[in-house]
Amino acid sequence: MDRIPILKMGDALLITIQVDMHDRLALALEEDLTAKIAATKAKGVLIDISSLEIVDSFIGRMLDNIAAVSRMLDADTVVVGMRPAVAITLVELGLSLTGVKTALNVERGMLMIQNRLRGLGDFSGRRS
Amino acid sequence: MAVVRDDVMPVRSSDDIVRVRQEVRARAIEIGLSLVDQTKIVTAASELARNTLDYGGGGTTRLEVVQDGGRRGIRLTFEDKGPGIADVELALKDGYTSGKGLGLGLSGARRLSNEFFIESKPGEGTRVTIVRWK
Amino acid sequence: MAVAADWAGVISRHHDEIIKGWLQQLRDDGTLQTGRIKDAELEGECRRMLALVGPELAHGAAHSPLGGELRDMLVALSRSRALQGFTPSETSNFVLGLKLPLFGAIGVDYPDQADVIAGATIEATRKLDRLALLTIESFQKSREEVIIRQQREIAELSTPVVKLWDGILALPLIGTLDSERTQVVMENMLQSIVEHSAEIAIIDITGVPTVDTLVAQHLLKTVAAARLMGADCIVSGIRPQIAQTMVHLGVELNVISKASLADALALALQRIGKRVVDTAGATAAPVEFLR
Numbered sequence: 001m002d003r004i005p006i007l008k009m010g011d012a013l014l015i016t017i018q019v020d021m022h023d024r025l026a027l028a029l030e031e032d033l034t035a036k037i038a039a040t041k042a043k044g045v046l047i048d049i050s051s052l053e054i055v056d057s058f059i060g061r062m063l064d065n066i067a068a069v070s071r072m073l074d075a076d077t078v079v080v081g082m083r084p085a086v087a088i089t090l091v092e093l094g095l096s097l098t099g100v101k102t103a104l105n106v107e108r109g110m111l112m113i114q115n116r117l118r119g120l121g122d123f124s125g126r127r128s
Numbered sequence: 129m130a131v132v133r134d135d136v137m138p139v140r141s142s143d144d145i146v147r148v149r150q151e152v153r154a155r156a157i158e159i160g161l162s163l164v165d166q167t168k169i170v171t172a173a174s175e176l177a178r179n180t181l182d183y184g185g186g187g188t189t190r191l192e193v194v195q196d197g198g199r200r201g202i203r204l205t206f207e208d209k210g211p212g213i214a215d216v217e218l219a220l221k222d223g224y225t226s227g228k229g230l231g232l233g234l235s236g237a238r239r240l241s242n243e244f245f246i247e248s249k250p251g252e253g254t255r256v257t258i259v260r261w262k
Numbered sequence: 263m264a265v266a267a268d269w270a271g272v273i274s275r276h277h278d279e280i281i282k283g284w285l286q287q288l289r290d291d292g293t294l295q296t297g298r299i300k301d302a303e304l305e306g307e308c309r310r311m312l313a314l315v316g317p318e319l320a321h322g323a324a325h326s327p328l329g330g331e332l333r334d335m336l337v338a339l340s341r342s343r344a345l346q347g348f349t350p351s352e353t354s355n356f357v358l359g360l361k362l363p364l365f366g367a368i369g370v371d372y373p374d375q376a377d378v379i380a381g382a383t384i385e386a387t388r389k390l391d392r393l394a395l396l397t398i399e400s401f402q403k404s405r406e407e408v409i410i411r412q413q414r415e416i417a418e419l420s421t422p423v424v425k426l427w428d429g430i431l432a433l434p435l436i437g438t439l440d441s442e443r444t445q446v447v448m449e450n451m452l453q454s455i456v457e458h459s460a461e462i463a464i465i466d467i468t469g470v471p472t473v474d475t476l477v478a479q480h481l482l483k484t485v486a487a488a489r490l491m492g493a494d495c496i497v498s499g500i501r502p503q504i505a506q507t508m509v510h511l512g513v514e515l516n517v518i519s520k521a522s523l524a525d526a527l528a529l530a531l532q533r534i535g536k537r538v539v540d541t542a543g544a545t546a547a548p549v550e551f552l553r
């Protein structure tokens with residue numbers, strides 16, 4: 001079975017979701033990521049969804065779950081690169097992803113994680 | 129309302145859900161839906177096909193391109209012979225789930241469509257139909 | 263009705279005459295005058311419709327749903343007439359012009375059978391009138407589509423998203439917002455956020471006289487969508503009346519709001535870590551933004 005690769009970038013883990021995710025892949029990702037955060041003591045998790053053409057409540061729940069688990073392991077989750085059409089649709093669907101932070105792109109997301117590490121907090125105190 | 133094109137796809141595995149999404153996207157592009165509207169109908173399809181699989185024990189998705197006078201649309205029908213829904217009104221409430229979901233599938237799909245119909249009989253199955261017009 | 267007219271037979275026996283008479287009728291009505299449609303093209307349309315209308319007259323009951331192919335043809339025809347600038351009556355005359363030649367033909371085939379002719383004429387009139395109504399309806403619909411599209415285009419043109427600073431966009435809205443325009447404008451803004459990698463978007467509604475519930479909801483949804491994308495919105499210039507209406511409508515604008523675009527820009531700059539300072543000698547207000 002395919003698995004989604006998890007890259008280590010400094011203090012953060014980067015996951016780039018590129019495929020049209022089927023359900024098993026999503027569950028495997030949750031598992032792999034939990035193990036990887038524990039193993040690497042990562043302080044942040046960046047999930048790049050800029051390739052995703054849709055996010056449904058299944059993926060939404062996966063993102064929420066990842067954020068919740070990461071938080072318990074003392075890591076921040078930042079979802080980056082959500083497309084406008086996807087964002088508009090998610091709002092209509094009723095999903096607010098309250099547990100995750102968001103950033104426009106990977107660089108910005110990385111900055112948010114670094115700022116938190118330096119005790120700066122992200123500039124806007126954006127949703128936490 | 130005339131049916132311009134009509135396809136039926138199985139929904140038996142999570143790979144089938146991916147295929148349904150791809151096929152709905154192709155139809156949506158074909159009838160010229162805007163990117164946002166494409167995304168809305170594909171997302172609604174994903175939610176409903178997942179319900180067919182998870183709660184209905186599998187079934188089918190029917191994809192139709194329909195025409196009413198000058199306007200075109202996509203009509204999707206999700207059907208299963210599963211346990212049915214005892215209280216449809218409750219199932220349509222935001223946040224209601226009998227499983228581990230977020231309870232936004234039915235209510236969300238309704239908001240994402242122009243037309244929404246649901247028929248369900250306990251013990252017989254469930255049929256949900258949505259339409260999105262250009 | 264004792265004997266029904268054999269429409270199929272009548273049409274096949276008098277086919278060419280009917281077409282000729284019909285075209286003459288259309289010419290007399292002026293359909294061809296402005297040169298918007300060519301003689302040959304019009305004749306092709308007549309032939310196609312006659313081929314489709316024959317079976318409809320022969321079989322279809324007066325109140326049965328219109329045949330698919332005939333219906334589609336007339337819808338398409340009315341649409342192109344609408345786009346070419348024909349009037350609704352010119353469009354419906356296309357169908358109505360068929361009546362006289364048809365009735366002439368039936369008179370020839372059933373001489374001295376007034377009851378057959380009367381029955382057939384009434385029946386055909388009903389059907390052709392329905393078809394004529396269909397063309398008017400489709401014509402109207404196409405015109406509406408054109409208008410909606412133009413409104414969209416105007417909305418886009420009249421609402422530019424402007425870059426105020428690196429990472430800061432502003433959307434100065436002016437005039438009445440309807441739900442359609444709001445949606446277009448908001449989608450554009452979200453797209454611009456991506457294109458400019460803007461962290462902050464200021465939606466300035468100083469120039470908006472009123473806001474209804476639907477528009478307020480669009481506004482809120484856009485703010486929520488921007489957040490999901492990783493950008494923040496500031497709404498500026500909410501007029502007192504609008505604030506009051508919204509509270510009365512039960513719409514809580516749960517967003518960051520500032521009195522003026524200048525205040526919003528000051529906040530935005532602060533958020534991206536910039537500060538505006540007085541330079542030596544200058545005494546003007548720090549940030550004065552003129553639209």
Ligand SMILES: Nc1ncnc2c1ncn2[C@@H]1O[C@H](COP(=O)(O)OP(=O)(O)O)[C@@H](O)[C@H]1O
Nearest residue numbers: 179183184219225226229230231232233234254
């Ligand atoms: N096809 C179906 N067959 C049986 N029950 C269904 C079906 N679709 C939905 N339901 C019921 O409706 C509830 C709400 O569905 P939904 O809004 O999609 O939320 P979720 O999938 O998160 O539970 C489900 O939890 C289930 O009890």
Ligand SMILES: [Mg+2]
Nearest residue numbers: 175179229233
């Ligand atoms: Mg569901």
